[in-house]
Amino acid sequence: MTYGSALAALSDPTRRxxxxxxxxxxxxxxxxAKAMPISRPAVSQHLRVLKDAGLVHExxxxxxxxxxxxxxxxxxxxxxxxxxxxxxxxxxxxTVNRKEKRS
Amino acid sequence: MTYGSALAALSDPTRRxxxxxxxxxxxxxxxxAKAMPISRPAVSQHLRVLKDAGLVHExxxxxxxxxxxxxxxxxxxxxxxxxxxxxxxxxxxxTVNRKEKRS
DNA sequence: CCTCTGCGTAAGCCATCACTAACGTAAGCC
DNA sequence: GGCTTACGTTAGTGATGGCTTACGCAGAGG
Numbered sequence: 337m338t339y340g341s342a343l344a345a346l347s348d349p350t351r352r353x354x355x356x357x358x359x360x361x362x363x364x365x366x367x368x369a370k371a372m373p374i375s376r377p378a379v380s381q382h383l384r385v386l387k388d389a390g391l392v393h394e395x396x397x398x399x400x401x402x403x404x405x406x407x408x409x410x411x412x413x414x415x416x417x418x419x420x421x422x423x424x425x426x427x428x429x430x431t432v433n434r435k436e437k438r439s
Numbered sequence: 440m441t442y443g444s445a446l447a448a449l450s451d452p453t454r455r456x457x458x459x460x461x462x463x464x465x466x467x468x469x470x471x472a473k474a475m476p477i478s479r480p481a482v483s484q485h486l487r488v489l490k491d492a493g494l495v496h497e498x499x500x501x502x503x504x505x506x507x508x509x510x511x512x513x514x515x516x517x518x519x520x521x522x523x524x525x526x527x528x529x530x531x532x533x534t535v536n537r538k539e540k541r542s
Numbered sequence: 543c544c545t546c547t548g549c550g551t552a553a554g555c556c557a558t559c560a561c562t563a564a565c566g567t568a569a570g571c572c
Numbered sequence: 573g574g575c576t577t578a579c580g581t582t583a584g585t586g587a588t589g590g591c592t593t594a595c596g597c598a599g600a601g602g
Contacts (some may be wrong), residue, residue: 340452347450348590349443359526361588362534366548382551399548399599404534407527414517414524421517423462424510431465431507453560469578481561483580502569502578 338390339416342409345389350374351382358383358392362404365427441493442519445512448492453477454485461486462497465507478518 346352350372357368365383369376385405386392390409395402449455451474455518460471468486472476472479489495498505 340455341456343446344450347447351591352443352446355525359523359530360530361530365550374590375592376548377593378552380524381590384513384550399546401549405527405529405530407524410527412525414520417513417520420459420462420508420526421513424508424513424543427462427464428510451560467578468580477560478562479578480563480580484560487580500568502576504579 339409341389341415342391342413345385345391346366346413348382349396351375351385354379354382355391358386358403359405362395362402364400364402365401368403442512442516444492445494445516448488449516450492451485453481454488457482457485458494461489461506462508464521465498465505467500467503469505488537525530 346355353372354368357363357371365379366376368383369379372379383394384394387394387403391406392403393406395404449458456475457471460466460474468482469479471486472482475482486497487497490497490506494509495506496509498507
């Protein structure tokens, strides 16, 4: 259930916007904050949550810190959602089969 | 961005547990509540959120209400996560390529 | 050494949220 | 018609969370 933290991290729309900016290309904190309606510390805090969830990776570059997306946590989340989706699909097919047998 | 509500709905661990119970098989509210450490109204509220997010479908059966998982919202979420994952992967490959060219 | 830039962090505030307890309601049963 | 079951809904509460403001700190450059 490691994907739980990633799920929680992406549930906030603002934080998801931050993540999508990082997903486009590795960026610094100020660069992200400049393009958003929130303050720079707020971006910092969102990046911290994303980093703790393993969705993002930090790299020092002088005084700046470059954040880039990490595919691993995203891959785990993808696998978990995929399994749920497949379960839902198979259960639905089963229900349809039962209904057809009755008719 | 319809997947946002599904993402938010699944971000809560308790609600995710409720959803997974429904995912196994269609169940009634009381049946779910009996197997969980929270009250029945709490389960009702979680199911309402899941229903509003399109993750779950409601069916009346006498005095009981049977909830079953809906694959559509889950499919949208799956597609969105999948695209993010692919983007992260391709960006990572790009970075590796640039590093190899420099060496 | 001083200053400026680019950050992270702490404190405080306000909104949101998950939960329980109490109440109201429709469907089955006697 | 009462009674019970299986719910949804509301009101209230404690906790969580995102945001800003203020502050502290490392690195680059003169």
